[in-house]
Amino acid sequence: MVSTELPPLARAESVLELADFDEVVRLYRTRIFRFLMASLSDRDVAESLTQDCFLKAYNARHQFRGESSLSTWLTRIALNLVRDHLRSRRMRFWQRTRDTALDIVDVGEWIPDGASSPEQVCLQQERVREIWKSVERLSRQQRTVFLLRFVEEMELAEIAETTGMNTSTVKSHLYRALRIVRDRASGKSEGEQ
Amino acid sequence: MNTHPNQSRDALPPDEVMLEPAGQFAADLRNLRSAVHRAADRQTAQPVPFGWLKAAKRRQRTSQHRVVLAWSLATACAALFCIGSLPLLRHAAPPAAEQKVIDVQPVVIDDTALLEQIDNTVSESVPSSLAPLDSLDNWSSTTSTNTESSLNAPEKKNVAQ
Numbered sequence: 001m002v003s004t005e006l007p008p009l010a011r012a013e014s015v016l017e018l019a020d021f022d023e024v025v026r027l028y029r030t031r032i033f034r035f036l037m038a039s040l041s042d043r044d045v046a047e048s049l050t051q052d053c054f055l056k057a058y059n060a061r062h063q064f065r066g067e068s069s070l071s072t073w074l075t076r077i078a079l080n081l082v083r084d085h086l087r088s089r090r091m092r093f094w095q096r097t098r099d100t101a102l103d104i105v106d107v108g109e110w111i112p113d114g115a116s117s118p119e120q121v122c123l124q125q126e127r128v129r130e131i132w133k134s135v136e137r138l139s140r141q142q143r144t145v146f147l148l149r150f151v152e153e154m155e156l157a158e159i160a161e162t163t164g165m166n167t168s169t170v171k172s173h174l175y176r177a178l179r180i181v182r183d184r185a186s187g188k189s190e191g192e193q
Numbered sequence: 194m195n196t197h198p199n200q201s202r203d204a205l206p207p208d209e210v211m212l213e214p215a216g217q218f219a220a221d222l223r224n225l226r227s228a229v230h231r232a233a234d235r236q237t238a239q240p241v242p243f244g245w246l247k248a249a250k251r252r253q254r255t256s257q258h259r260v261v262l263a264w265s266l267a268t269a270c271a272a273l274f275c276i277g278s279l280p281l282l283r284h285a286a287p288p289a290a291e292q293k294v295i296d297v298q299p300v301v302i303d304d305t306a307l308l309e310q311i312d313n314t315v316s317e318s319v320p321s322s323l324a325p326l327d328s329l330d331n332w333s334s335t336t337s338t339n340t341e342s343s344l345n346a347p348e349k350k351n352v353a354q
Binding site: 022025026029030033034037038043047048051052054055058124127128131132135150151153178182185 | 214217218221222224225226228229230232233234236237241245246248249250252253
């Protein structure tokens, strides 16, 4: 069973209770950057949107009433930024160059050294690359739910709160995303499902 | 039995099955998670530099300026369009209305000119087309005296008798 890795601070304190906003940035920067990088597959854009996310949070810090956790609130802001970015990227369809795209090889290379032999490491890397490729091809909502569940390790209720969907809708997206990723990674075509 | 074609396909399994993929796939997902976490950790390993949010502020300001510029441009274009289409609108007005405007305007004629015009009209000679009327007048005057005398003749006779 997966468990959330939120720092204890996130559950108890709100932005307003933190005297120094730098502390919020220090605690959640990696998490927000990771979600943005995985969602957009672009390091530079993820870095820019991470900055935008914290700036928006800082500007709207008085609106945060602590009804949800700080992490959920920040992730929701990041999710809106992803949606806006994808929409504007669709409008600027001529800008297709992704010089800073997160390479699938990069992701595959960062597998922890748990394998016993080089052959096993190569095999694991190959499988991770296939899964990453499959995740990149998911629809936006399926991808968001998949990443929040399996990369950010959020609970279904938390995902529902972050995305603004019903829990049943989250389950449905997650189920379909899992099935697509599993089938694609195992080499099945969509027609065989 | 009436079942929707997608019903069996979209039927969701219990949450436990859905949330915890088993076997090799679960291991692959764990590896993916570690790989993404490590890639992100490596990227954000450096401490947050001073003025880290300045770039975001600059971007925000630029985008605000861009929005203001876009609205100004749109307003200017709309104003130019309106100004440009004014002559067209004026030309496209219905002719009846124009005629009405012309009829309503009063005709101002100077008094002396009007008097001269009246004098000229009065002092004009009788046109040739009205000439037979003169003879008709003469004829009627002569005939009237003749008839008068013929009517008076029997009276005179009776008086004589």
